[in-house]
Amino acid sequence: MILEAGALLREQFSKYRALENSRDYAYITSQAGYIASFVLPQESTATTAYQMSGSEFSAQVLEKARAETDHSLATVLEMLAQKIAGRQDMVFAIQEIWNAAEALKRFRQQADQESLSADAVIAAMKPFSKDFLRFVSVLRFEMGTPEATRQINLFLDTLDANDASLQALFYSDKYLRGEPLSRAETQALAGFSAILTENIEKLRSYPESRTIGATLAFNDTSQGKWLADLTGRIEANAVVPSDRLYERWQNVKAQQMQALRKDLDESSAEIRSIGDAMAAEARFQFTAFLLAGVTLFGAVLAALFLAAKSVRFIEQLMRDREQLIGELQKAAHTDLLTGLLNRRGFDVALTLRPNTRLVSGSSSVMIFDLDKFKHINDSHGHDVGDLVLQKTAEIARKLFRFDDLLARHGGEEFVGFVSNVSLAEAADLANRIREALERSEVQLENGESLRVTASFGCARIDGSVNRASVHDALKRADQALYAAKSAGRNRVICDIDIEPIEMLAKPAA
Numbered sequence: 289m290i291l292e293a294g295a296l297l298r299e300q301f302s303k304y305r306a307l308e309n310s311r312d313y314a315y316i317t318s319q320a321g322y323i324a325s326f327v328l329p330q331e332s333t334a335t336t337a338y339q340m341s342g343s344e345f346s347a348q349v350l351e352k353a354r355a356e357t358d359h360s361l362a363t364v365l366e367m368l369a370q371k372i373a374g375r376q377d378m379v380f381a382i383q384e385i386w387n388a389a390e391a392l393k394r395f396r397q398q399a400d401q402e403s404l405s406a407d408a409v410i411a412a413m414k415p416f417s418k419d420f421l422r423f424v425s426v427l428r429f430e431m432g433t434p435e436a437t438r439q440i441n442l443f444l445d446t447l448d449a450n451d452a453s454l455q456a457l458f459y460s461d462k463y464l465r466g467e468p469l470s471r472a473e474t475q476a477l478a479g480f481s482a483i484l485t486e487n488i489e490k491l492r493s494y495p496e497s498r499t500i501g502a503t504l505a506f507n508d509t510s511q512g513k514w515l516a517d518l519t520g521r522i523e524a525n526a527v528v529p530s531d532r533l534y535e536r537w538q539n540v541k542a543q544q545m546q547a548l549r550k551d552l553d554e555s556s557a558e559i560r561s562i563g564d565a566m567a568a569e570a571r572f573q574f575t576a577f578l579l580a581g582v583t584l585f586g587a588v589l590a591a592l593f594l595a596a597k598s599v600r601f602i603e604q605l606m607r608d609r610e611q612l613i614g615e616l617q618k619a620a621h622t623d624l625l626t627g628l629l630n631r632r633g634f635d636v637a638l639t640l641r642p643n644t645r646l647v648s649g650s651s652s653v654m655i656f657d658l659d660k661f662k663h664i665n666d667s668h669g670h671d672v673g674d675l676v677l678q679k680t681a682e683i684a685r686k687l688f689r690f691d692d693l694l695a696r697h698g699g700e701e702f703v704g705f706v707s708n709v710s711l712a713e714a715a716d717l718a719n720r721i722r723e724a725l726e727r728s729e730v731q732l733e734n735g736e737s738l739r740v741t742a743s744f745g746c747a748r749i750d751g752s753v754n755r756a757s758v759h760d761a762l763k764r765a766d767q768a769l770y771a772a773k774s775a776g777r778n779r780v781i782c783d784i785d786i787e788p789i790e791m792l793a794k795p796a797a
Contacts, residue, residue: 312367314564317424317440318556319364320385324420325450325552327360332413335399336406354396361389388419410458421447422636439562442494443555449487449503450548455480456519457541463522464534478523482698483631485516500555502547511540623696625674626681634695638705638758651753652714654704655765656721656744659777661700664740668732675730676740683724687717703762711748711782718744718780726778741778745769748783 334353338346368382395412398404404412424444459477463469469477488507491500506512518537521527621633629637658664658680665673677700684702688694693705706714722742729737745768747761764783771786772779 314440314559314562316364316367317443318559319360319367320420320423321443321447321552321556323357323360323364324417324424325447326549327357328413328417328420329454331357332409335404335413336409339399339404339409340406357392361392365389384419385423388416392416406458406462410455414455417451421451422639425632425636435562438494439555439559442491442500443552443559445487445490446500446503446548446551446555449484449491450545450552452480452484452487453544453548456484457545460519460522460537460541463527464529464537466529469522469525474523474525477519479698481516481519481523486698500551502550506544506547511543515540515544626678626696628681628685628702629693629695631695631697634693634697634703634705635755637693639755650710650713651705651707651749652709652711652746653749653758653761653765654706654714654718654744654746655697655701655762655769656704656718656742657699657701657769659741659743659773661740664738668738672730672732672738676738679728679730680725680740680742683728684721687721687724703765705758707753711746711784714746714748715744715780715782718746722778722780743769743772743777744780745772746780746782 331350331353334346334350338350340346365385368385398412399409421444424440424447456477459469459473459480462473463477488503491504494500507516515537518527527533621629621636623630623633658676661673661676664676677696680700680702681694681696684694684704688704688706692707695703697703706717709717722744725740725742729739731737745765747765747768749757749761751757768781768783768786772781775781
């Protein structure tokens, strides 16, 4: 009986140790999120200011920002080395963080030696923040309780909202200072505004949480609504910049960022608090069980009884955790309307593909969206628009191969990655999807039927398939999509068949 008690003791120690490790994951997660949402954007802003003025004051601000970044990076890298560096399933995620730190050092050298535009600084710094956001996404599934996993899921949605707000801020600031936005910049502003709106709506699905109150409260104020309306009018080039308008925009934008910052700080503190509570509970329970195990023989029976109850508790906890992890993984990477991957799911699936970083050869991407979809929503309502999107996803999914990637990128836009095919074969697949859509009908409740068409842009991936080459191909495919729209819609155009993008007039949706 005593031997059995010892075996149970060792088993309980292992399980309680796993709960205590959750505290370490909580601290690493909050630190990585802090770097992505505040530290790196702060250094990016300081770098831009220094590049523009070169003053002694801006140099001091940049030096201070870099020092904070270095301290924060050193903290999280030390945590990784101590806590999870030996885990084989974490090697890839940890390596990305190390690579981001090294790439940041190289960029600093470039920024010190060259004159860089604000666009170039943001383009160089943004991937670093994305690396840390992805790391947070990975670690949230390592927590020991459903409560902790939900809190980190909320934290990540708030981080996404903060990131989109920072990106939209850059383009709006440029426009309101009197600098016209290019078509690509206007498109980027619209995209980040849509992502911000989407993530604010996600935050509303956490009514029980107290860590997102400031952000939601701001968005419901007259100032928040004014800011959203102004951003929409900037996207439509319907705002005349002025010093007075710019000053008001700066004040209101600062309020929005302050609200997001407050919620991020509270959410990070909540994650750490949950981790501390789990570790404390684990130590308390194990200590109590150990004391019971070394008492007189008569106490052994009581210890075994406690052990049995603890085993059942831990096993139920682990089952709940595994079930929740599965649900959260699917929800985080899946578009709920169509069942396809969403924007984040597409990026993660591409990154985790076994051959993504090594295989060279013929692979292609495509971007397509529905023609005049806004008219469908305006004429028939958003419920009909949702049916059209679901029908489009169903048709495209049937024609894609099992190992290809298909995602709803946002709104009525879809993207696909097709491995080991030539550009001509990718264009043929796009045409088959286009023709199937054109032949299909969406049945409405009033007995009418609705036909839709779509425009496609395709591009081949140059060289090895990796994140940079796929991103470059998607940009060229997007230009081809605009060419298809300009040429009359309901067609497929490849990037090699179009004029330079500056020559194309931006078509209506």
